[in-house]
Amino acid sequence: MTPAEIRSLAILPRSFYARPAAEVARLLLGKMLVHGGRAGRIVETEAYLGETDRAAHTFHGRTARTEVLYGEPGHAYVYLIYGMHECLNVVAEPAGSPGCVLIRALEPVAGIGAMTVERPRTHSTAELCSGPGNLTRAMGISRRHYGADLTHGALTIRQMDVPREEVLTGPRVGIRHSTDWELRFHIRGNPSVSSK
DNA sequence: CAATAGATCATCT
DNA sequence: GATGATCTATTGC
Numbered sequence: 297m298t299p300a301e302i303r304s305l306a307i308l309p310r311s312f313y314a315r316p317a318a319e320v321a322r323l324l325l326g327k328m329l330v331h332g333g334r335a336g337r338i339v340e341t342e343a344y345l346g347e348t349d350r351a352a353h354t355f356h357g358r359t360a361r362t363e364v365l366y367g368e369p370g371h372a373y374v375y376l377i378y379g380m381h382e383c384l385n386v387v388a389e390p391a392g393s394p395g396c397v398l399i400r401a402l403e404p405v406a407g408i409g410a411m412t413v414e415r416p417r418t419h420s421t422a423e424l425c426s427g428p429g430n431l432t433r434a435m436g437i438s439r440r441h442y443g444a445d446l447t448h449g450a451l452t453i454r455q456m457d458v459p460r461e462e463v464l465t466g467p468r469v470g471i472r473h474s475t476d477w478e479l480r481f482h483i484r485g486n487p488s489v490s491s492k
Numbered sequence: 493c494a495a496t497a498g499a500t501c502a503t504c505t
Numbered sequence: 506g507a508t509g510a511t512c513t514a515t516t517g518c
Contacts, residue, residue: 342510351510353503361503379500381511398510417513429511470510 317395336402381429
């Protein structure tokens, strides 16, 4: 896909994000995450529900870090995990309700060269954005984007018509609580989905 | 293959 | 002061 074709895709409106996090997670599959000249189709997501979700950052209530989760939907929540990886989330649900969606994997579509510069040891294109820490690195997304508005600006998510693909649901990965909740969504058979 | 260790720090107790 | 929504390299079978 050319940069001009990507720029011509419609940006998802704020209303898209103003519904239950699990629904947003499901609907984000197939959409295009765009940052500068780099872009990738979302192929794996997880929903985090808010103060009733043991695995969510908002389980212990509102703090400085989680402030953006309580604001308007359609903004980015980026945080550092394990001292070295950044994770990108999208704020969902109406303001005041702190649900969000973790973007776990993308299928690289444009800017492959720039992605490879960030992750030179990767052996295939499909692996460039496979995993939440990997995709932020490859896409050049960092905590500078904390609170960024995804409905306009450098970092956006855009409409794509999802081809005939099957969506699978399963338990979230990498967490120690509420592991029996089926809040992970991914596109069946896509080689960029992180395996776990 | 599967299992494990090490890197490394913001955030919260 | 402990912990974690991870990743990679390395070791061991």
